Amino acid sequence: xxNTVSTQLNxxxxxxxxxxxxxxxxxxxxxxxxxxxxxxxxxxxLRQQIEQQRNDIRACIAGEDSRLLVITGxxxxxxxxxxxxxxxxxxxxxxxxxxxxxxxxxxxxxxxxTQVGWKGMAYDPDLQGKGDMAKGIARSRLLLLQxxxxxxxxxxxxxxxxxMQYLDDLxxxxxxxxxxxxxxxxxxMVSHLSMPVGIKNSTDGSASNAINAMxxxxxxHHTLGxxxxxxxxxxxxxxxxxxxxxxxxxxxxTNYDExxxxxxxxxxxxxDCRTRVLVDCSHANANKQHRRQHAIAVDVAHQHRRNPxxxxxxxxxxxxxxxxxxxxEPLAYGQSITDPCISWEQTEALLQAVYQVLAP
Ligand SMILES: O=C[C@H](O)[C@H](O)COP(=O)(O)O
Ligand SMILES: C=C(OP(=O)(O)O)C(=O)O
Numbered sequence: 001x002x003n004t005v006s007t008q009l010n011x012x013x014x015x016x017x018x019x020x021x022x023x024x025x026x027x028x029x030x031x032x033x034x035x036x037x038x039x040x041x042x043x044x045x046l047r048q049q050i051e052q053q054r055n056d057i058r059a060c061i062a063g064e065d066s067r068l069l070v071i072t073g074x075x076x077x078x079x080x081x082x083x084x085x086x087x088x089x090x091x092x093x094x095x096x097x098x099x100x101x102x103x104x105x106x107x108x109x110x111x112x113x114t115q116v117g118w119k120g121m122a123y124d125p126d127l128q129g130k131g132d133m134a135k136g137i138a139r140s141r142l143l144l145l146q147x148x149x150x151x152x153x154x155x156x157x158x159x160x161x162x163x164m165q166y167l168d169d170l171x172x173x174x175x176x177x178x179x180x181x182x183x184x185x186x187x188x189m190v191s192h193l194s195m196p197v198g199i200k201n202s203t204d205g206s207a208s209n210a211i212n213a214m215x216x217x218x219x220x221h222h223t224l225g226x227x228x229x230x231x232x233x234x235x236x237x238x239x240x241x242x243x244x245x246x247x248x249x250x251x252x253x254t255n256y257d258e259x260x261x262x263x264x265x266x267x268x269x270x271x272d273c274r275t276r277v278l279v280d281c282s283h284a285n286a287n288k289q290h291r292r293q294h295a296i297a298v299d300v301a302h303q304h305r306r307n308p309x310x311x312x313x314x315x316x317x318x319x320x321x322x323x324x325x326x327x328x329e330p331l332a333y334g335q336s337i338t339d340p341c342i343s344w345e346q347t348e349a350l351l352q353a354v355y356q357v358l359a360p
Contacts (some may be wrong), residue, residue: 030134032230033165040141042169046148053153053172056102057196060312061244061274065102068304068358069278069313071155071173071198072347073106075324075339076120078127080143082334083107086320087147089344093351094152100358101351104173105152106317109140110159111338112179118337122163127328127337137166144170158197161189162226171195178202178248178283182209190217191237192225198246198278198315205250205284207264214243214273244312245277249284256285256296258303265310276312282339283317290317290340294350301357314354318347 031039042050059065072090077083087105094103111120118124121143125136144167147154153172158164159180174193178200180186190197190213197217199210218241225235245264247255255264256279268275279285279300286292297314304311320334322343331337334344342350 028134030137032228033226034228034230036138036141036166037169037228040138040145042145042148046145047169049151050148050153050170050172053104054195057104057153057173058242060102061196061242061276063276063309066308067100067102068301068311068354069102069104069173070316070351070354071104071106071175071278071313072316072318072351073155074108074319074341075106075282075317075336076108076111076118077140077143078121078337079331079333080139080146082320083143084146084150085334086344087150087152091150091152093348097351097355100355102313103152103351104155105147106156106315107144107147107154107171108157109136109144109167110157110163112157112159112177114179122160127331137163141167141170158186158189158193161185161192164189164193165226165228168193168195173198175246176200176210176213178250181213184216185223187213187216188221188223188237190243191219191221191239192223192235193240196242196244197240198244200246200248200280201250201255201264203250203284205253205255207245207247207255207267210245211267211271211273214245214268215271217243242274244274246280246315247277247285248280248282248315249287251284252287254285254287254296256281256300258307261303261307261310276310278313278315279311280315282315288339290323290342291346293317293342294346294353297350298353298357301354305357316347316350317341318344318350320344322346 109121122136125139155173157175174197176199201207202209220239221237227233281293281296319341324336324340
């Protein structure tokens with residue numbers, strides 16, 4: 001989307017900057033988290049469902065549940081209808097595979113970028129490059145609410161700690177991405193979050209920053225943030241012990257093979273961290289060749305059988321149509337506008353193959 005979304009400032013925007021700060025742009029106030037949660041509330045039953053789903057994932061991390069955790073879905077959500085279509089299909093697969101797989105839908109509304117590009121529904125819901133976070137955050141919350149009501153646990157990447165305050169109650173698993181693993185702000189945020197969190201190895205492929213993040217996040221912190229009323233406040237975070245490492249490869253090297261996993265597990269043990277790792281079958285592990293995800297997932301499923309206690313699960317980038325698209329006009333239904341994904345049919349085949357490894 002880099003080509004279709006302008007990130008340049010126009011003169012009208014610059015003209016609105018106050019005299020004493022020529023770099024400051026227009027600011028548009030938006031509702032507080034409490035106001036938005038009041039408009040789009042979660043009821044008692046849904047709250048209980050999400051708490052149960054978080055507990056199910058916690059049990060997998062702790063090794064009390066031997067099912068393979070599968071985080072699967074589009075690289076990013078941009079079209080609510082296609083996302084709900086995907087969610088309905090996934091929910092049906094969950095019924096079929098529930099004894100061996102715990103399926104969680106990737107529902108990412110924020111995207112970290114290597115340089116510039118579309119940053120997700122929360123920022124630019126109309127894909128026009130204009131940015132409308134009031135609309136974007138509200139649309140994201142509504143969509144997550146509709147997806148959660150399908151009965152699926154949801155996964156997202158927490159990028160901006162303020163955005164997370166509007167959505168956190170709907171999420172069962174959160175990722176800290178490879179580009180933010182080393183950030184103190186993100187480690188403090190994890191310490192504050194109430195759900196299990198997967199922390200990715202850095203883009204250079206090293207697991208050390210992620211393991212340092214796991215250690216930092218299990219401690220409590222004092223940090224500057226925003227409370228539910230939109231008030232800037234010092235937050236005392238409780239610490240989050242429900243974290244795990246996500247291996248996503250890096251710098252042209254993969255790290256999902258048995259030896260890399262064993263090395264990571266050893267490093268985790270030395271830092272007294274949870275040892276079960278989740279393998280991201282996409283990103284640098286697949287060198288963004290989406291079809292490679294199938295072979296990687298099957299390999300990891302075999303490791304899960306051979307070495308119980310090392311593999312927690314897999315992550316897939318999957319949507320309705322295979323690949324990705326650059327042009328938003330016309331927009332193909334169900335195809336990624338960020339990273340390439342496997343199609344729905346390829347996803348069904350992959351999950352069936354993984355299931356067969358686990359339940360021969
Ligand atoms: O998962 C998505 C991308 O890998 C990540 O957001 C970085 O994308 P970019 O390198 O295209 O900016
Ligand atoms: C951006 C992502 O991954 P990573 O942080 O591993 O690049 C992602 O999973 O969408």
